[in-house]
Amino acid sequence: xxxxxxxxxxxxxxEFFVLNLNQFRMITGYELSNNDLILEINKNYEVIVxxxxxxxxxxxxxxxxxxxxxxxxxxxxxxxxLKSGILNKMSQSIxxxxxxxxxxxxTYYINEGIPLIxxxxxxxxxxxxxxxxxxxxxGCNINCPFCSVDEGNxxxxxxxxxxxxxxxxxxxxxxIADFKGNTKLEAHLDGQGEPSLYYPxxxxxxxxxxxxxxxxxxxxxxxxxxxxNEKLIDDLADSGLHRINxxxxxxxxxxxxxxxxxxxxxxxxxxxxSEYIKNSKIHLLIAPxxxxxxxxxxxxxxxxxxxxxxxxxxxxxxxxINNKKNPILGAQLCLTYQFGRKVPKMKTWDFNKFxxxxxxxxxxxxxNGINVNLKVPLNEYFGSHVRTRLPCPFKVNxxxxxxVLMDGRVNGEIIxxxxxxxxxxxxxxxxxxxxxxxxxxVKVLRTKDNIIVGTLVK
Ligand code: SF4
Numbered sequence: 429x430x431x432x433x434x435x436x437x438x439x440x441x442x443e444f445f446v447l448n449l450n451q452f453r454m455i456t457g458y459e460l461s462n463n464d465l466i467l468e469i470n471k472n473y474e475v476i477v478x479x480x481x482x483x484x485x486x487x488x489x490x491x492x493x494x495x496x497x498x499x500x501x502x503x504x505x506x507x508x509x510l511k512s513g514i515l516n517k518m519s520q521s522i523x524x525x526x527x528x529x530x531x532x533x534x535t536y537y538i539n540e541g542i543p544l545i546x547x548x549x550x551x552x553x554x555x556x557x558x559x560x561x562x563x564x565x566x567g568c569n570i571n572c573p574f575c576s577v578d579e580g581n582x583x584x585x586x587x588x589x590x591x592x593x594x595x596x597x598x599x600x601x602x603x604i605a606d607f608k609g610n611t612k613l614e615a616h617l618d619g620q621g622e623p624s625l626y627y628p629x630x631x632x633x634x635x636x637x638x639x640x641x642x643x644x645x646x647x648x649x650x651x652x653x654x655x656x657n658e659k660l661i662d663d664l665a666d667s668g669l670h671r672i673n674x675x676x677x678x679x680x681x682x683x684x685x686x687x688x689x690x691x692x693x694x695x696x697x698x699x700x701x702s703e704y705i706k707n708s709k710i711h712l713l714i715a716p717x718x719x720x721x722x723x724x725x726x727x728x729x730x731x732x733x734x735x736x737x738x739x740x741x742x743x744x745x746x747x748x749i750n751n752k753k754n755p756i757l758g759a760q761l762c763l764t765y766q767f768g769r770k771v772p773k774m775k776t777w778d779f780n781k782f783x784x785x786x787x788x789x790x791x792x793x794x795x796n797g798i799n800v801n802l803k804v805p806l807n808e809y810f811g812s813h814v815r816t817r818l819p820c821p822f823k824v825n826x827x828x829x830x831x832v833l834m835d836g837r838v839n840g841e842i843i844x845x846x847x848x849x850x851x852x853x854x855x856x857x858x859x860x861x862x863x864x865x866x867x868x869x870v871k872v873l874r875t876k877d878n879i880i881v882g883t884l885v886k
Pocket of ligand 1 (some may be wrong): 568569571572575577580620621622652675
C-alpha cells in the first residue's frame with residue numbers, strides 16, 4: 429500500500445512556516461480541534477491526525493507560530509522537516525484506516541501495490557463481456573431491507589469498507605480495456621454500495637469515457653438516486669456519462685421509505701430527479717425490483733410511471749455500442765443470498781414465473797396501444813457481448829502461497845494477494861492484525877470471473 433498522500437498539487441506559494449492543506453486533492457475538508465487535525469478525505473471519510481507542535485489553523489493552512497519572522501536557514505530547514513513529519517503522519521493515518529462517515533465503518537484506502545481484480549467489494553470485475561464493472565468504493569447511504577450485500581449503516585455482517593484511489597483505478601481499468609481491444613466497451617460503476625458517493629466522481633467518469641472513446645464506448649452507473657441533484661446530473665452529463673440505472677421500487681411514500689430503510693428517503697425527490705435526468709443527455713433506465721408478495725402492486729406502479737415518463741419525454745440518446753436507443757425499463761427479480769437481507773413476507777419466485785408476469789404486463793400495455801419491452805436481454809438492448817476474458821492464474825483446489833494485506837469485508841475473512849489477484853480468504857480464525865504482511869497457504873475454492881475465494885491451509 430502506498431504510504432504517500434495523494435498530492436495532485438495545486439500551485440503552492442506559501443511561506444516556509446505554512447503547511448497548506450488546500451494543495452491536496454484528496455483533502456476535501458479540515459478542522460483543528462485542540463491538537464487534533466480532523467481531515468475529511470474524498471468527501472465521505474475522516475481521519476484524525478494528532479499535531480504535536482505549536483500551530484494555528486486558518487483557511488486550511490497550518491501555521492507554525494514559533495517560526496513567523498524567523499529568517500535563518502536552520503529554522504527554515506526545521507520547519508520543512510516538521511512539515512514532512514506531519515505529512516508522513518497524515519499518510520500513515522490514512523493507510524491505517526479511515527472512518528466512513530456514511531456507514532461508520534473502518535475504510536481501507538486501496539492504492540498501488542494492491543491488486544484490483546479478485547474481490548467483489550472493490551476494484552474491477554471482468555465477467556468475459558464488453559462490460560467492465562468498476563467498484564471504486566463500498567458502503568451505502570440507505571438500508572434496503574432486501575439488500576443482497578447487507579449494506580448501509582444497519583448492516584450486521586459488513587465490518588470494513590474500501591475506497592480505491594482514482595488514478596490507480598483508472599490506470600488499471602486502462603490495462604483491461606487495452607487487453608480486451610479497446611472498442612465498444614462499457615465501464616459500469618456499480619458495487620456493494622452507492623457508486624455516486626465516489627469522489628472525485630466527475631473526473632472518474634471523464635477519464636473512463638476518454639479511455640473508452642466517447643463515440644465507441646460508454647460509461648454507466650447504478651444509483652438509488654438519494655445522492656443525486658440537478659447540478660450533479662448536469663456535471664455528469666458534461667463528463668460524458670451515458671446512462672443511469674435508477675433503482676425505484678415503490679411509488680407510495682410510506683412503502684418506498686420502508687423499502688429504503690431510511691426515514692428521510694423521499695420518493696418525490698427521486699421521481700423529480702428521474703424526470704430531470706430524462707430531460708438531460710443522460711439515458712435514464714428505471715430498474716424496479718419485484719419482491720413477490722411484498723411490493724407487487726408498487727412494482728407495477730413503477731412500471732406505469734416509467735412507461736408514462738417515456739411517453740412524455742421519449743428517449744433520444746443513442747448507445748454507440750449497438751447504435752440503438754436503450755429501453756426505459758430494466759425490471760429485476762429479488763433473489764436471496766447468503767449474506768443478504770431478506771424481507772420476511774417475500775416469496776421466492778423462479779425466472780419463468782417472473783418473465784410470465786412481465787409478458788402479461790406487456791400484453792396489458794399493448795392492449796392500450798403502448799409497445800413496451802419488459803424482458804430486456806442485455807445483448808439485444810444494451811449491446812453486451814462476449815469478449816476476451818482476463819486469464820485466471822489459479823484453478824479450484826490449487827494450494828497457493830499468498831501475502832496477507834488487510835482485514836476482510838465480513839467476520840472471518842481476510843484479504844490476501846498472489847499473482848496480481850486479491851484473494852478472499854474465508855473461515856479464518858486468526859487475528860488479522862497479527863498476520864498482516866505474512867505469507868499464508870490458501871486452498872482455492874472459487875475462481876469464476878476472476879473472483880478468487882480460498883481457505884487457509886497449513
Ligand atoms: S441501494 Fe443497493 S447497496 Fe444500497 S442498501 Fe439498497 S440494495 Fe443495498
